[in-house]
Amino acid sequence: MEEIIKTLSDWVWSDYFIYLCLLAGLYFSVRTGFLQITAIKEMLRLLFGKKSSDRGISPFQAFALAISGRVGTGNIIGVATAIALGGPGAIFWMWVIAFLGAASAFAESTLAQIYKEEKDGQYLGGPAFYIMKGLGVKWYAMVFAITTLVSTWLLLPGIQSNSISNAITNVSGIGFYSILGFEVNLVGLFIVFLLMLIIFGGVKRLSKVAEIIVPFMAGAYILMALIICGINYQAIPDVFGLIFSAAFNQEAMFSGVFGMAIAWGVKRGIYSNEAGQGTAPHAAAAAAVKHPAQQGLVQAFSVYVDTMFICTMTGLMILFTGQYNVRNPDFAENPQINEYVVQHIDGSYDYTAFTQLAVSQHFSSFGETFIAVSLFFFAFTTIMAYYYYAETNLNFILGKRNNKLFLRILQLIFLVMVYIGTVHTADMAWAIGDIGVGLMAWVNFIAILLLSRIVFKVWKDYQRQKKEGHEDPIFVAKNLGIKNAETWKDINERLRSEDELEDVRNQTN
Numbered sequence: 001m002e003e004i005i006k007t008l009s010d011w012v013w014s015d016y017f018i019y020l021c022l023l024a025g026l027y028f029s030v031r032t033g034f035l036q037i038t039a040i041k042e043m044l045r046l047l048f049g050k051k052s053s054d055r056g057i058s059p060f061q062a063f064a065l066a067i068s069g070r071v072g073t074g075n076i077i078g079v080a081t082a083i084a085l086g087g088p089g090a091i092f093w094m095w096v097i098a099f100l101g102a103a104s105a106f107a108e109s110t111l112a113q114i115y116k117e118e119k120d121g122q123y124l125g126g127p128a129f130y131i132m133k134g135l136g137v138k139w140y141a142m143v144f145a146i147t148t149l150v151s152t153w154l155l156l157p158g159i160q161s162n163s164i165s166n167a168i169t170n171v172s173g174i175g176f177y178s179i180l181g182f183e184v185n186l187v188g189l190f191i192v193f194l195l196m197l198i199i200f201g202g203v204k205r206l207s208k209v210a211e212i213i214v215p216f217m218a219g220a221y222i223l224m225a226l227i228i229c230g231i232n233y234q235a236i237p238d239v240f241g242l243i244f245s246a247a248f249n250q251e252a253m254f255s256g257v258f259g260m261a262i263a264w265g266v267k268r269g270i271y272s273n274e275a276g277q278g279t280a281p282h283a284a285a286a287a288a289v290k291h292p293a294q295q296g297l298v299q300a301f302s303v304y305v306d307t308m309f310i311c312t313m314t315g316l317m318i319l320f321t322g323q324y325n326v327r328n329p330d331f332a333e334n335p336q337i338n339e340y341v342v343q344h345i346d347g348s349y350d351y352t353a354f355t356q357l358a359v360s361q362h363f364s365s366f367g368e369t370f371i372a373v374s375l376f377f378f379a380f381t382t383i384m385a386y387y388y389y390a391e392t393n394l395n396f397i398l399g400k401r402n403n404k405l406f407l408r409i410l411q412l413i414f415l416v417m418v419y420i421g422t423v424h425t426a427d428m429a430w431a432i433g434d435i436g437v438g439l440m441a442w443v444n445f446i447a448i449l450l451l452s453r454i455v456f457k458v459w460k461d462y463q464r465q466k467k468e469g470h471e472d473p474i475f476v477a478k479n480l481g482i483k484n485a486e487t488w489k490d491i492n493e494r495l496r497s498e499d500e501l502e503d504v505r506n507q508t509n
Contacts, residue, residue: 005431012438018266021276024445025100028107031456036102036300042466043301046294073163073379074272075221075306076371079314080324080354081430086264087326087342089246091315093265094272098307101275102300107448107455109299112281113292114458114477118487119395125285126389127278127444128396133484134451144443145393148278151436153390153414158421159433160379160386161191165422166352167372188422191380192415199387199411217377218310224370225313228362232320239319260329271437273306278444282392283385290495291475293462314355323357325349352426387414454482 029036082090108127115133116125128148132141165187169175176183229236247261274280280299287295318324326342339347349357360367394410421429448455457480465473476492477485 002428002431005428005435009431009434009438012435012442013263013267015263017438017442018263020445021097021104021266021270021441022100024276024449025097025102025104027449028103028452028455029100031452032103032106032459034103035106035297035459036099036304039297040301043297046289046298047301073160073375073382074268075310075314075378076355076375077163077352078268078272079311080318080351082264082268083315083318083324083326083354084351085327085329086261087246088242088315088319089244089248089261090265090268091243091312092247093262094269094307094311094315097266097269098273098275098303098311101270101273101307102303104276104445104448105273105280105303106293106296106300106459107452108276108278108281108444109284110292110296110455110458111448111451112285113287113289113295114454114475114482114485114488116285116487118490123286123288123487124282124392124395126282126392126396127447128393129285130281130451131447134454135447136484140443140447142397144278144440144447145396147436147439147443149390149393149397151440152279152386152393153410154417155436156433157383157386157414157418158424158429160383161188161418161421162424162426162429163352164191164376164379166426167356167375170356171369171372185419185422188419191383191422192419194380195383195387195415195418198384199414213377213381217374217381218305221374221378222309222313224359224363224374225317228317228320228359229313231362235320236316239316242319243315267434269307269311270441271434272311273303275303276445276448277437277441279385279389279440282389285392290491291462291465291473292458293473293475296459317358318354321358321361323361324351324354383418387411390414457482 079091079094082094086093111130111134112125112127115130116123117129118124126148128141128145131144132138135141165175165185168187174186176185178184232239269275270277280302284295284299287298289295322344324342324344325340325347328338328341331337331339345357356368356371359371363370390410391407394406398406458475461475461480462473474492474495475488477483477488
């Protein structure tokens with residue numbers, strides 16, 4: 001079974017897919033004028049300047065919900081994986097995919113806003129919606145919906161719950177106990193109990209919980225990383241030199257792993273920030289904004305928060321302290337050669353321990369506990385986001401049918417899969433999750449490239465209105481020749497009733 005899963009993962013994450021991710025990000029960056037640089041000020045203004053409405057969550061809440069999906073074990077264990085399998089140079093390629101991926105995130109989130117729907121008084125949407133409405137290909141939309149449902153419902157939650165369970169067990173010793181003759185994982189039961197209190201509350205409660213937890217968890221983790229960076233400030237030039245040297249001169253430093261640095265940097269970068277993967281647009285569609293580009297900009301900024309800040313801090317901590325090994329990519333096929341091309345720590349430690357060991361170097365009294373707590377918050381909020389994505393795609397598959405039975409089945413099986421993840425091995429959980437991430441990204445990248453014309457048209461409309469002096473541009477789909485954006489007709493009517501369209505542009509250049 002492990003061989004089958006590894007083979008499937010290699011097929012999904014082929015070199016062609018790596019090139020697709022990089023080239024798609026470059027394409028959207030060039031065509032939007034590198035908005036990830038030129039629109040930073042606007043991103044910040046939008047992020048903190050809006051409130052939620054009765055039908056949608058605020059841009060900040062959607063940002064927090066998206067970050068809760070993006071920030072997870074990828075920021076702690078994912079970075080360590082990239083270093084272990086691709087060397088320090090993999091961090092550079094994580095930066096590259098984050099920079100380019102910000103433009104891809106803008107594209108997918110803008111599309112999610114354009115083609116969102118209103119159901120039961122709340123907005124919802126995502127790739128399945130813009131594939132069906134924008135491309136007009138229902139079967140392709142259904143493929144994405146089913147793929148995402150299976151991935152976020154069955155494949156991905158296990159990575160997060162497994163990481164929480166391992167971290168807590170390592171620190172506290174709490175693990176499996178025999179209850180009525182059955183071996184049960186107490187940490188797994190605790191995670192399931194907390195989720196039960198949240199997922200039955202709907203997207204509003206979910207977003208409010210994420211809005212409170214995400215800034216706290218990210219701030220605490222970054223603060224710890226900054227302290228360690230401050231302690232090691234004299235080594236900063238050397239560490240960045242190592243990253244750049246390893247990224248461009250792998251043949252000299254880590255013979256044979258240059259391609260692995262690119263592959264694992266891109267692979268773990270996408271896993272961490274989810275740019276182009278197709279999950280974050282679900283949260284983006286739920287936001288209440290006046291123009292789709294506004295939420296696209298907010299989501300692009302979340303990629304920076306995830307990779308440029310949090311992942312970088314993790315990488316620096318590991319490299320500062322030298323708590324890592326770099327595996328030889330040829331070892332699996334030829335056990336006669338050395339297992340590591342670089343070895344700084346005992347080979348009994350795998351990549352899951354790199355960050356924990358790094359923090360413990362400076363804070364031996366509570367380093368392991370701190371990482372366990374951080375990992376709990378990161379992973380738990382990611383699980384919440386996965387549930388929201390699964391529910392959204394179930395609604396798409398069911399269409400207008402409002403079958404509460406299917407929803408209840410989804411909720412119960414989701415909780416079961418979260419628990420099962422706590423009893424799986426880490427390698428198996430990550431391998432299965434990689435398949436889910438890759439399949440969603442394949443389908444979504446192709447879709448946003450085919451719909452790129454719509455993205456650029458909407459971005460130009462937003463820029464035009466900003467140049468005309470309108471602080472909050474308003475989106476009128478018919479003026480841009482965009483069809484199947486019925487929800488925006490209702491939004492425009494509400495704005496018009498509030499006299500917010502009187503001085504606004506009804507014609508485009």
